[in-house]
Amino acid sequence: MTEEKTKERVGTDKAVLHEQSSMIPHEMQAEDWLYHFRKWYELLLIAFAGFFFGGTSLPLAVYPLGCALVAALPKHSLIALLGIWLRCFYELAKGENITMYGACATAILICRVVLCMLLYGKDIFKRVHRLHDTVFMRVLLCVALMLTFSLVDILREGITLSLALGMMLSAIAAAAFSFLYCFFFEEEHKGSPAFEAGLGAVAFSAALAFAPFAIGEFSLGITAAFAITLYVGYLGSPTRSSAVGLLCGLALGGYFAPVLALAGLIAGIFSEVHAILSGVAAVLVSVCGTLYFGGANGVLTMLPEVLFSAFMMTILVCLGLLQTEHTKKEENQEDAAIGEMLTRRRDAERERRMNSISNSMNALSGVIRGFSEKFRRPEPKKLTEKCKAIWETHCKNCPNECTCRGLSELETERISNKLASRLMSTGKIDRERLYEITKIRCPDLDTIAAQISALSAHMLEEAIREDKTRVFAMDYEAMAQMFADAAAEGDMRLTVDKILSDRLRRALAKAGFHAENVVVCGDRKKFIIATGEGVTHSSLSPSDIHAICEDACSVRFSAPAFMLEKGNSALTLESVPLFSVETASQQLAKKGENVCGDSISSVQNYDGYYYTFLCDGMGSGEDAALTSHLCSIFLEKMLSCGNKKAITLEMLNHFLTSRTTECFATVDLVEIDLVLGVASFLKSGAVPSYVVRNRHLYKIASGTFPIGILPEVSVEVTEFELCDGDVILICSDGVSSDIETQENENPQWFVDFISREWTDDLDAMAEKIIHAASSAGEKADDMTVELIRVHKHIED
Numbered sequence: 142m143t144e145e146k147t148k149e150r151v152g153t154d155k156a157v158l159h160e161q162s163s164m165i166p167h168e169m170q171a172e173d174w175l176y177h178f179r180k181w182y183e184l185l186l187i188a189f190a191g192f193f194f195g196g197t198s199l200p201l202a203v204y205p206l207g208c209a210l211v212a213a214l215p216k217h218s219l220i221a222l223l224g225i226w227l228r229c230f231y232e233l234a235k236g237e238n239i240t241m242y243g244a245c246a247t248a249i250l251i252c253r254v255v256l257c258m259l260l261y262g263k264d265i266f267k268r269v270h271r272l273h274d275t276v277f278m279r280v281l282l283c284v285a286l287m288l289t290f291s292l293v294d295i296l297r298e299g300i301t302l303s304l305a306l307g308m309m310l311s312a313i314a315a316a317a318f319s320f321l322y323c324f325f326f327e328e329e330h331k332g333s334p335a336f337e338a339g340l341g342a343v344a345f346s347a348a349l350a351f352a353p354f355a356i357g358e359f360s361l362g363i364t365a366a367f368a369i370t371l372y373v374g375y376l377g378s379p380t381r382s383s384a385v386g387l388l389c390g391l392a393l394g395g396y397f398a399p400v401l402a403l404a405g406l407i408a409g410i411f412s413e414v415h416a417i418l419s420g421v422a423a424v425l426v427s428v429c430g431t432l433y434f435g436g437a438n439g440v441l442t443m444l445p446e447v448l449f450s451a452f453m454m455t456i457l458v459c460l461g462l463l464q465t466e467h468t469k470k471e472e473n474q475e476d477a478a479i480g481e482m483l484t485r486r487r488d489a490e491r492e493r494r495m496n497s498i499s500n501s502m503n504a505l506s507g508v509i510r511g512f513s514e515k516f517r518r519p520e521p522k523k524l525t526e527k528c529k530a531i532w533e534t535h536c537k538n539c540p541n542e543c544t545c546r547g548l549s550e551l552e553t554e555r556i557s558n559k560l561a562s563r564l565m566s567t568g569k570i571d572r573e574r575l576y577e578i579t580k581i582r583c584p585d586l587d588t589i590a591a592q593i594s595a596l597s598a599h600m601l602e603e604a605i606r607e608d609k610t611r612v613f614a615m616d617y618e619a620m621a622q623m624f625a626d627a628a629a630e631g632d633m634r635l636t637v638d639k640i641l642s643d644r645l646r647r648a649l650a651k652a653g654f655h656a657e658n659v660v661v662c663g664d665r666k667k668f669i670i671a672t673g674e675g676v677t678h679s680s681l682s683p684s685d686i687h688a689i690c691e692d693a694c695s696v697r698f699s700a701p702a703f704m705l706e707k708g709n710s711a712l713t714l715e716s717v718p719l720f721s722v723e724t725a726s727q728q729l730a731k732k733g734e735n736v737c738g739d740s741i742s743s744v745q746n747y748d749g750y751y752y753t754f755l756c757d758g759m760g761s762g763e764d765a766a767l768t769s770h771l772c773s774i775f776l777e778k779m780l781s782c783g784n785k786k787a788i789t790l791e792m793l794n795h796f797l798t799s800r801t802t803e804c805f806a807t808v809d810l811v812e813i814d815l816v817l818g819v820a821s822f823l824k825s826g827a828v829p830s831y832v833v834r835n836r837h838l839y840k841i842a843s844g845t846f847p848i849g850i851l852p853e854v855s856v857e858v859t860e861f862e863l864c865d866g867d868v869i870l871i872c873s874d875g876v877s878s879d880i881e882t883q884e885n886e887n888p889q890w891f892v893d894f895i896s897r898e899w900t901d902d903l904d905a906m907a908e909k910i911i912h913a914a915s916s917a918g919e920k921a922d923d924m925t926v927e928l929i930r931v932h933k934h935i936e937d
C-alpha cells in the first residue's frame with residue numbers, strides 16, 4: 142500500500158513539473174538569434190583554440206597544450222579535438238609529425254567519457270551535456286597519458302637525453318596548464334582568484350600559439366596579444382588587464398611586455414567610461430610606449446597589428462558578442478531586478494502577515510465579545526437562590542395559608558432555570574411573566590416581581606463592573622486597526638544566503654545551467670531566483686533543475702516557475718514542507734454531563750507550522766466547555782496568523798486572569814515545524830503526552846500550573862526532531878488519570894497496551910485508548926485523545 146502511494150505521489154510530482162514547464166511564456170521560448178550566434182561563435186573559438194594550442198611548441202619540441210585543453214574543457218572537448226587533429230594534418234603536410242599528441246588527446250577524451258559513464262551513469266550526458274569529472278581526475282589523467290605516450294615515443298625512437306627531458310617537461314606542462322585551464326573554463330570558479338590564474342594561463346597560451354604566424358610582415362601574435370589584453374581591459378579591472386598584457390608580452394619574447402602591460406592598464410581604467418574610448422586610449426598608449434622603447438621602427442612594426450586588433454574588437458563589442466564593463470553594468474541591472482523582486486516579495490509577505498493578523502484580531506474580537514455577553518451576566522444559580530430568598534420573605538409574613546407556601550414549585554430545577562433564563566435575557570420580570578413561569582397565585586406577586594427585577598438589575602450591574610473581558614475585546618479591535626495600518630509600512634527582510642547562493646550557482650553551472658545571477662534567500666524557508674539567458678536556453682529539464690536545487694540546498698522545493706521580469710528571463714523556486722501530518726481524535730463526556738469540557742483543535746499557518754492543542758476547562762460540563770472552547774478559539778486565531786506560541790500563551794493567560802471570577806484551563810500545545818521536521822511540546826498544567834516511535838513509547842511530562850491562575854504564564858517546553866512515522870499522543874486528565882490507575886498496579890500497563898493493541902489506523906487506535914481508559918475507571922472526568930502521525934516526503 143505504501144509503495145503504491147509513493148508511486149502515485151512521484152507521478153503527481155512529475156505531472157506538476159511537466160505542467161510548470163509547459164507554462165513557460167512563449168516569449169522566453171522564442172529563438173534568440175544573438176544567443177545562438179554566440180553559441181556558434183563559442184564553438185568556433187574552441188575549434189581555433191584546439192588548432193592553435195595543439196601545434197604550440199614548447200622548448201625541447203613538445204606540444205602538451207592541446208592535450209591540456211582537451212583534458213580541461215567541461216564540454217565541447219570533441220570540437221577542440223577536431224581542431225587538434227586538423228593541426229596535426231597541417232603540420233604533417235609541412236613535414237612535422239605531431240600525431241602522437243593528437244592520439245594522446247584522443248585517448249584523454251575517451252578515458253574521460255568512460256570514467257564519467259562508470260561513475261555517474263550513461264544518462265548524465267543526456268541530461269547535462271557535459272563531463273562531470275573532477276579537476277584532480279582531469280589533471281591526473283592528462284599527466285598519466287602524456288607520460289605513457291611520451292614513453293612509447295622514447296621506446297620507438299630510442300632513449301636520448303633530449304627525449305627524456307622532453308617527456309618530463311611535457312608531463313609537467315600538461316599538469317600545470319590543464320590545472321589552470323580548468324579554473325578558466327568552469328563557470329563555478331568565475332570571479333574567484335583561481336579564475337584569474339586560469340585567465341592568465343589561457344592568455345599566455347593564446348599569445349604563444351599565435352606568435353609563429355604572420356601574413357607577410359603582419360604578425361598574428363602581436364594582433365592576438367593586443368586583442369586579448371584589450372578585451373580583458375574591457376571587463377573593467379586595470380590590474381588584471383595589465384597582468385594579462387604582461388603575460389602576453391612575455392609569450393612574444395618579452396620585447397612588447399611593458400607596452401602591452403601599460404595598454405592593459407589604460408584600457409581597464411577607461412572601460413568604465415566606454416569600450417570604444419578604452420580602445421582608443423589603449424592604442425595611443427601603445428604607440429607612445431613603442432615609440433619610447435623602440436623608436437619609430439618599433440611603431441611601424443606594431444602599429445598595423447594594434448589598429449587592426451582595436452578595430453575588430455570594437456566591431457565585436459558593438460555586435461554584443463563580447464562582454465564589457467557596460468554589459469557588466471547590465472548584469473548589475475539584473476541584480477537590481479532581483480532586488481526589486483525580493484522587495485516585492487517582502488512587501489507581499491508583510492502585507493499577507495499583517496492582514497492575517499488583522500483578520501484574526503477582528504474575528505477574535507467578535508468571539509470574545511460574544512463570550513463577554515455570557516460572562517457579564519449573573520450566575521444562574523446565585524440568581525435563583527436570591528429569588529427564592531425574596532419569595533420566602535414574603536411567605537413568612539403572609540397571613541394567608543395559600544398553596545404557594547413552601548415554594549415547592551420554585552424548588553424544581555425546570556422552574557428555577559426558566560426564571561433565571563428570563564431574567565438574564567431581559568433583566569426584569571412582571572407579574573404576568575412570573576405567574577406564567579411559576580404558576581403560583583399570590584396577592585404579593587406584583588411586589589415580588591418588582592423586587593426580583595431590582596435584584597437582577599443590581600447583580601447585572603455588579604457583573605458588568607467586575608468583568609473586564611469587554612474592555613479586552615475593544616483592545617483587540619484597536620490592535621486589528623493598528624496592524625492593518627502597519628501593512629503599508631515596515632520592512633521584513635529576506636536575508637540573502639551568500640554561501641548557499643554561491644554553492645547553488647556552482648552546482649547549476651557544473652550541470653550546464655549558466656544563469657547570470659543566482660540568489661538563495663531566507664533562513665528557515667528558502668526562496669531561489671535565477672536570471673539571465675541561460676534560464677531559457679538551458680538543456681536541463683525543470684525536473685533536473687528541481688533536483689539540483691534540492692541537492693545543493695538540502696531543502697524540498699516546489700516545481701520551478703518561469704517568468705519574464707522587465708524583459709529578463711527569471712526562474713523561481715520556493716521551499717515547501719518536508720513533513721505532512723494526519724490526525725485522529727476521540728472524546729467522551731464525563732458521566733452525567735451532556736457536553737465534554739475538553740476542546741481540541743488544530744491549525745496550520747502559511748509559515749509551515751502545524752499546531753494542535755488540547756484545552757481542558759476547570760471542572761466539567763458547560764462551564765468547562767465554555768472556558769476550553771474560548772482558549773481553543775484564541776489559540777487557533779492567534780497561531781494561524783503567524784504569532785509566536787510563547788506570546789500567544791502570555792496573551793491568553795492575561796485574558797483569563799483579567800476576570801475576577803475563577804477561570805482557568807490546562808493547555809497542551811504541540812507545534813510541528815513541517816519544514817525542518819522539529820516538534821515542540823508546550824504544557825501549562827497539562828498531563829503527560831507520549832511519542833510512539835517504532836512501537837516504542839516515550840513519555841513527555843511537565844510540572845506547571847494551568848493558564849489563568851498566575852499573572853505570569855507557567856509553561857514548560859520540550860523539543861525534539863521528528864522521524865518518518867512518529868505518532869504523537871496527547872490526552873486530557875480524564876484519560877491520564879485512568880492510565881495512572883492501571884499503572885499503579887502494573888507500571889508497564891500502558892507500554893504493553895500500546896505494543897499489543899497498536900494499529901496504523903489512527904481512528905481505531907484512538908477509540909481503543911478511550912475504551913481502555915473508560916473501562917479502567919468510572920468516567921470521573923471528560924476524556925479526550927488525539928493522535929498525530931508525521932510523514933516525511935520521500936525524495937524522488
